[in-house]
Amino acid sequence: MTQxxxxxxxxxxxxxxxxxxxxxxxSVGRVLNLAYGAYLMIGGYVYFxxxxxxxxxxxxxxxxxxxxxxxxxxxxxxxxxxxxxxxHVAIEIATLILAIVIQSAIILVFGESTKxxxxxxxxxVRLEGVTAPWSNILATGLSWVLIIAVFIxxxxxxxxxxxxxxxxxxKGAAICGINGEWINMVTWGISGLLGxxxxxxxxxxxxxxxxxxxxxxxxxxxxxxxxxxGSIIGxxxxxxxIGFLEVIVVSYIxxxxxxxxxxxxxxxxxxxxxxxxxxxxxxx
Amino acid sequence: xxxxxxxxxxxxxxxxxAISMASLAAEPxxxxxIGSMSSDSxxxxxxxxxxxxxxxxxxxxxxxxxxxxxxxxxREDPTEGIKAYEFLAxxxxxxxxxxxxxxxxSLAWMPRFLEYQIPTLDTWASYxxxxxxxxxxxxxxxxxxxxxxxxxxxxxxxxxxGADVLKAKMGFESVVILAEDTAFGEAITGLVTEALAPVAxxxxxxxxxxxxxxxDFAPLFSKAEQSGADFIYQISTVNAAGLSAQYVxxxxxxxxxxxxxxxxxxxxxxxxxxxGAGISTLSPIPAVGLDLDPVSAEFVATYQSRYTSRPVxxxxxxxxxxxxxxxxxxxxxxxxxxxxxxxAAMEKxxxxxxxxxxxxxRYGWWQHDEIExxxxxxxxxxxxxxxxxxxxxxxxxxxxxxxxxxGKPYVVYPEKYANGEFVLPSWVPAK
Numbered sequence: 001m002t003q004x005x006x007x008x009x010x011x012x013x014x015x016x017x018x019x020x021x022x023x024x025x026x027s028v029g030r031v032l033n034l035a036y037g038a039y040l041m042i043g044g045y046v047y048f049x050x051x052x053x054x055x056x057x058x059x060x061x062x063x064x065x066x067x068x069x070x071x072x073x074x075x076x077x078x079x080x081x082x083x084x085x086x087x088h089v090a091i092e093i094a095t096l097i098l099a100i101v102i103q104s105a106i107i108l109v110f111g112e113s114t115k116x117x118x119x120x121x122x123x124x125v126r127l128e129g130v131t132a133p134w135s136n137i138l139a140t141g142l143s144w145v146l147i148i149a150v151f152i153x154x155x156x157x158x159x160x161x162x163x164x165x166x167x168x169x170x171k172g173a174a175i176c177g178i179n180g181e182w183i184n185m186v187t188w189g190i191s192g193l194l195g196x197x198x199x200x201x202x203x204x205x206x207x208x209x210x211x212x213x214x215x216x217x218x219x220x221x222x223x224x225x226x227x228x229x230g231s232i233i234g235x236x237x238x239x240x241x242i243g244f245l246e247v248i249v250v251s252y253i254x255x256x257x258x259x260x261x262x263x264x265x266x267x268x269x270x271x272x273x274x275x276x277x278x279x280x281x282x283x284x
Numbered sequence: 285x286x287x288x289x290x291x292x293x294x295x296x297x298x299x300x301x302a303i304s305m306a307s308l309a310a311e312p313x314x315x316x317x318i319g320s321m322s323s324d325s326x327x328x329x330x331x332x333x334x335x336x337x338x339x340x341x342x343x344x345x346x347x348x349x350x351x352x353x354x355x356x357x358x359r360e361d362p363t364e365g366i367k368a369y370e371f372l373a374x375x376x377x378x379x380x381x382x383x384x385x386x387x388x389x390s391l392a393w394m395p396r397f398l399e400y401q402i403p404t405l406d407t408w409a410s411y412x413x414x415x416x417x418x419x420x421x422x423x424x425x426x427x428x429x430x431x432x433x434x435x436x437x438x439x440x441x442x443x444x445x446g447a448d449v450l451k452a453k454m455g456f457e458s459v460v461i462l463a464e465d466t467a468f469g470e471a472i473t474g475l476v477t478e479a480l481a482p483v484a485x486x487x488x489x490x491x492x493x494x495x496x497x498x499x500d501f502a503p504l505f506s507k508a509e510q511s512g513a514d515f516i517y518q519i520s521t522v523n524a525a526g527l528s529a530q531y532v533x534x535x536x537x538x539x540x541x542x543x544x545x546x547x548x549x550x551x552x553x554x555x556x557x558x559x560g561a562g563i564s565t566l567s568p569i570p571a572v573g574l575d576l577d578p579v580s581a582e583f584v585a586t587y588q589s590r591y592t593s594r595p596v597x598x599x600x601x602x603x604x605x606x607x608x609x610x611x612x613x614x615x616x617x618x619x620x621x622x623x624x625x626x627x628a629a630m631e632k633x634x635x636x637x638x639x640x641x642x643x644x645x646r647y648g649w650w651q652h653d654e655i656e657x658x659x660x661x662x663x664x665x666x667x668x669x670x671x672x673x674x675x676x677x678x679x680x681x682x683x684x685x686x687x688x689x690x691g692k693p694y695v696v697y698p699e700k701y702a703n704g705e706f707v708l709p710s711w712v713p714a715k
Contacts, residue, residue: 003503003506007500007502007503007506010502011500052557107322111322111594112322112323113323113324113525113546113551113555113594114523114524114525114526114546114555115525115555115557116525116526116529116555116556116557116559117557118557118558118559119533119559124533124534124535129509130506131502131505131534131535131536132502132534133533133534135533205500206499206500206526206530207499207523207525207526207529207530209523209526212499215497215499246500246503247503250494250503250504250507251503251506251507254493255492255493255494255495255498255503255504255507256465256493256494256495257495258494258495258498259495259497
């Protein structure tokens with residue numbers, strides 16, 4: 001049981017961070033950014049290049065991963081989401097294609113083979129026979145710090161409240177003088193930033209690969225659909241449901257079925273509760 | 285008959301012959317290379333083919349014919365593999381195909397091989413089922429050769445490692461198998477499960493299968509620990525670096541050996557960010573860390589002077605392509621091409637590479653009726669391996685390589701080829 005709790009908490013924290021950025025964009029921009037997984041890949045590879053290939057301090061690698069993720073988000077908004085505004089299907093197709101292009105670029109520069117990131121911090125801790133690297137604990141802890149920061153930002157800051165307003169009623173927000181385009185751009189930038197950082201944590205927890213964007217994207221879609229699109233709280237809760245579900249399936253049922261239950265969950269919710277557990281389309 | 289009238293047909297005949305010879309000399313032999321162009325093993329094979337062909341062309345080609353290389357990318361995907369084989373056969377119209385395909389891809393294009401009957405050499409795929417096809421259908425498979433020891437031979441010698449080292453030296457009594465859910469994983473799991481207990485006296489406590497998309501191995505290692513086994517036998521071809529790095533990062537308190545494809549290349553240490561110590565894997569030969577005979581060492585020197593990007597050392601299939609392609613072309617040279625007589629000429633090819641006066645590597649073939657004494661079965665058109673000391677009839681089917689904490693790979697088994705000891709990682713308690 002201790003193993004399930006520790007491994008479930010570590011994995012779920014990462015999933016929650018990954019999913020928050022995705023849910024922000026859907027709530028404010030009303031589009032599924034299928035290139036979201038590519039933010040993770042970009043963040044992970046930037047960190048790898050800076051801290052492992054150039055040998056610069058890990059903190060600089062993390063900051064640059066966040067910055068490049070943010071920049072990628074802003075560029076995606078400017079050159080894809082904004083010109084295709086209103087055509088959600090076109091945005092989804094374009095972002096999916098972009099993810100594949102980024103994957104090919106990564107292969108060209110770094111090759112196809114898996115790379116392993118050095119631990120963020122060295123050492124392990126053993127608790128009742130369960131081992132957890134300090135690096136994973138730190139990654140999960142920092143994920144929570146970021147999640148809470150996003151939550152406070154959305155609820156307390158002027159820009160955050162403007163994001164809430166745009167997500168609830170874009171036209172009403174515009175009438176009140178909120179610049180919807182600016183808010184959208186900020187949201188895409190924050191989403192990219194969160195994705196870039198999540199990529200470093202996720203790659204540090206698992207590994208870096210040009211194909212690493214697919215798995216987290218599926219998990220993210222599952223979390224957002226089951227949680228209820230637009231619900232930050234729902235996202236956090238369902239990230240934990242899915243994280244724990246995966247660990248329990250591996251430990252007690254059959255490891256090869258790990259991802260199947262997540263898929264089944266998506267189908268079940270789409271059929272029986274399309275609004276999700278905490279369903280609403282605006283940010284909350 | 286005047287001299288003029290007598291000379292006319294002779295001159296015409298000479299002219300026609302000269303034109304035919306010229307056109308023959310101008311027509312190159314086309315060799316197709318099929319493999320993944322972005323993987324280390326694929327690149328190893330491709331570069332080895334380039335080197336072998338250049339060396340042959342620089343010495344006048346094959347009976348005066350130059351050799352030309354055509355490539356087809358499989359992307360390690362069975363469907364792409366079929367398309368690649370069809371491209372080589374139908375569009376490029378190659379005379380011979382050398383493959384560095386993985387097992388699943390070779391199995392995918394095998395029906396195309398049977399259809400086109402283009403002489404083909406496999407240098408990476410080791411599925412014994414293909415050798416069984418040669419056994420069952422010698423005529424249909426006569427143009428197929430595999431110069432890597434079949435997986436059954438690999439597993440057989442590994443079982444000896446289990447008995448000699450894991451059981452006798454380390455005192456391990458039980459194992460938990462951690463295998464990816466692939467055809468290769470299934471095959472090796474079956475072979476190891478069936479033989480480890482009766483031959484090496486090691487009990488298989490549990491078999492844990494995992495999906496190849498798995499990237500969080502912590503719960504799997506916990507499950508392995510809970511099985512109560514003394515060591516883990518891993519079977520990992522996909523995501524193998526991730527598996528071993530997490531083993532090191534989590535400091536799993538069990539020894540881990542088995543098949544780890546990532547550990548077969550020199551880039552393993554950098555790919556795992558140094559988190560790769562203690563991992564051991566069986567490897568076809570010539571393996572990473574293996575001392576080389578002079579001929580193979582010269583090939584490596586050429587390779588390294590010509591290519592500076594990864595893989596910095598050819599994988600085992602690179603050696604197989606280099607030597608095997610030269611043998612295939614030599615056989616074609618003997619019988620005037622890749623037609624009917626080629627297969628019989630290829631069967632007679634036998635390259636013995638010596639080191640310090642001893643047989644070190646051998647590129648020869650098991651013949652149709654020859655029975656391998658340890659397994660008691662035949663392996664027609666499979667490379668001639670040896671499964672018992674002193675390995676004087678062929679090289680061993682595999683060696684066991686272990687990456688030590690100094691970041692270097694060592695061959696730890698069998699003794700004749702060993703240049704290091706099998707050791708436990710520092711965090712694993714001795715039994």
